[in-house]
Amino acid sequence: MPQDKFREKVKELLSFADVKIGGGRPWDIQVHNDKLYARFLAEGSMGVGESYMDRWWDCDSLDQFFYKVFMAELDAKIKPLSYLFEAVKAKIVNMQRPSRAFRIGRHHYDMGNDLYRCMLDKRMIYSCAYWKKASNLDEAQEAKLDLICRKLGLKPGMRVLDIGCGWNGTAKFAAQRYKVEVVGITVSDNQYKLGKELCRGLPVEIRMQDYRSIDGVFDRILSVGMIEHVGCKNYAEFMRVVKRCLKKDGLFLLHTIGGNSSVTSTDPWIDRYIFPNSMLPSAKQLCDAFNGLFVLEDWHSFGAYYDKTLMCWFKNFHDNWDVLKKSYDERFYRMWKFYLLACAGSFRARQNQVWQIVLSPGGVPNGYQAQR
Numbered sequence: 152m153p154q155d156k157f158r159e160k161v162k163e164l165l166s167f168a169d170v171k172i173g174g175g176r177p178w179d180i181q182v183h184n185d186k187l188y189a190r191f192l193a194e195g196s197m198g199v200g201e202s203y204m205d206r207w208w209d210c211d212s213l214d215q216f217f218y219k220v221f222m223a224e225l226d227a228k229i230k231p232l233s234y235l236f237e238a239v240k241a242k243i244v245n246m247q248r249p250s251r252a253f254r255i256g257r258h259h260y261d262m263g264n265d266l267y268r269c270m271l272d273k274r275m276i277y278s279c280a281y282w283k284k285a286s287n288l289d290e291a292q293e294a295k296l297d298l299i300c301r302k303l304g305l306k307p308g309m310r311v312l313d314i315g316c317g318w319n320g321t322a323k324f325a326a327q328r329y330k331v332e333v334v335g336i337t338v339s340d341n342q343y344k345l346g347k348e349l350c351r352g353l354p355v356e357i358r359m360q361d362y363r364s365i366d367g368v369f370d371r372i373l374s375v376g377m378i379e380h381v382g383c384k385n386y387a388e389f390m391r392v393v394k395r396c397l398k399k400d401g402l403f404l405l406h407t408i409g410g411n412s413s414v415t416s417t418d419p420w421i422d423r424y425i426f427p428n429s430m431l432p433s434a435k436q437l438c439d440a441f442n443g444l445f446v447l448e449d450w451h452s453f454g455a456y457y458d459k460t461l462m463c464w465f466k467n468f469h470d471n472w473d474v475l476k477k478s479y480d481e482r483f484y485r486m487w488k489f490y491l492l493a494c495a496g497s498f499r500a501r502q503n504q505v506w507q508i509v510l511s512p513g514g515v516p517n518g519y520q521a522q523r
Contacts, residue, residue, distance in 0.1 A: 157188035168223035170216060177212035178219055184208070196226065200420035200493075204485045213489065214462065217496025255380050258427050260317075260339035265478060267318070269471035270464050274320035278376035278406060279457040279505045283523070288463040291456075296324040299373060301522040302449065302509055303402050305329040309370040312336075312396060314362050315377025319346030319355060326353045334367070336360040362389060365396055372397050375406040379429050383415050386432060386440035394444045399512050403445065407432060409454070409504040425490050431503065445510035448519035454504035461495035 162172055171179045182188075184207040190198040202208060210216045220226065267275055272292040280291030281298055299321065305311065307330035313322050316335025319342075325331050332354040337343055338361065346357045362381075372393055381389050393403050410431035416422070417430045432440075441447075468475070468487060476484070497503045509519065 154185060154188070157192060158185070161188045161191050164225055168219040168225055170219055178210065178215035180216065181209045182207070195419070196421075197419045197423070200424065200486075200489055203489050204482055206485070213492035214458075214465075214495040214499070217493045218499045219496075221497050221500035221502045254427055255429070256337065256339035256342070259425065260337075261341045263478060264318075264341050264345055266468075266475060269475055270468045274324065275318040276320045277317055279408075279453070280460045280463075281453065282456045282459055283453075288460070288467075291460070292320075293324070296321055297328070298522060299375070299404055299406065299507070300325055300329050302507065303371045303373060303404050305331050305371060307331065310334070310368075312365070312367075312369040312372045314365070314372065314374035314393075315380075316342070316346065316357060317375075318342050319350050319357055321373070321375060322346075322355045322357070323350050323353060326350070326355050331371075334358065334369070336362065336365065362392055365392055367396060368398055369396055370398055370401050371403070372401065373404045373406070376408070378405060378407045379431055380426070381432075382428065382430060383413070383432070383436055386436055390441045390444050393510075394512060397512060401512065402448070402515075403510045405437075405506075405508045405510070407437075407506055407508075408457070409434060409437075409506045411502065411504070421490075424486055434506075437508065441510060445512060446514040447508070448511050448515055449507075449509040449521045451507040451521070451523070452504055453507075454498055454501065457498040457503070457505050458495050461491050461498065465491040465495070 158172070165172065165180075169178075172182055173179070184202075184205075187202050187207045190202050190207070192198075194201070267277065271277055272280075272288045274289075274292055274296070276292040276296070279295070280288060281295035282291045283294065285291035285294050303311075305325060309329075309331045311322075311325060311331050311333045313319075313333055313335040316322055316333075316337050319335050322333035322335045326333055333356070335346065335355065335357045337346065337357065337359060340359065343357055343359045350357065362377075374393075378386070378389060397403055408431050410433050413433040413436050414430055417426065417428075422429065438447075465488065468491065472484060494503075498505075511519070
């Protein structure tokens with residue numbers, strides 16, 4: 152297919168999303184390399200992401216561009232053969248087996264505490280904030296943490312397990328505000344070291360540990376933004392670990408990004424550059440995983456809030472670039488910008504969701520009182 156035919160095909164596809172090549176609107180794209188069109192068609196999302204990192208194209212408002220692309224479902228119209236290979240590999244191989252458990256920590260969460268300090272709120276909470284009554288990111292993240300604690304019914308003296316504790320911001324909040332003891336686990340060395348420092352003097356223990364090796368029994372268990380790294384082959388085992396470690400009258404809160412359909416692999420660009428071996432669970436996959444193990448007490452969906460959260464993270468990242476560029480190059484800036492704003496567009500288009508699910512081993516006597 153000659154180069155002009157590639158261009159016409161891409162132009163036609165983009166027209167379904169009301170995006171123009173060389174247009175003057177914020178969501179239109181400006182092309183700097185005519186080889187882009189063939190790359191888009193041959194490589195799908197990998198070609199879109201890598202060509203942006205290579206400066207082959209630009210867009211004044213990437214979040215608006217991706218919102219329109221996802222609303223038009225263009226991502227489903229271009230599926231290179233490499234996607235099929237990845238999907239088949241994921242079905243055959245357990246990409247999240249114990250021997251690979253610490254890879255995501257090294258690749259993503261150990262990228263640099265300076266990056267996350269500059270991008271996130273003051274507590275370094277790296278998950279969707281709760282904007283119901285909040286006016287800024289700090290308030291919205293505090294509201295989310297308090298919502299989690301209220302949903303779990305935390306009381307002084309309770310022993311709490313945080314699976315995937317990050318930099319221990321949630322554990323610190325719960326220990327200070329609700330007077331509980333917390334054990335947090337992470338697979339990130341940077342999170343482990345800084346988390347210990349930030350919680351010094353509090354009844355908080357942080358461990359470098361895979362979830363499959365957790366021992367002990369807890370009054371409450373929570374997991375925020377971690378099951379996205381567990382993989383569909385391991386969802387049921389994850390739930391069995393939680394059941395084993397939770398008291399019979401306990402509660403478990405799962406906070407996760409969710410997908411609208413069941414998948415066995417993730418987007419190739421996200422897998423290579425951002426979250427290797429990650430995938431978003433569907434409602435069906437989660438229900439199948441806890442079927443026969445737990446009673447579903449509450450299911451709260453607020454994925455639209457992640458758009459606003461991601462836009463705040465990008466603004467913080469962009470505004471602090473003069474500091475960060477001493478440690479990260481321009482290609483990293485474009486990669487990270489692409490990641491944050493593409494994700495914002497996907498949540499705006501409601502392609503991805505955020506769920507908080509409360510489960511109990513045997514049902515709460517007289518019924519669970521939902522918190523919002």
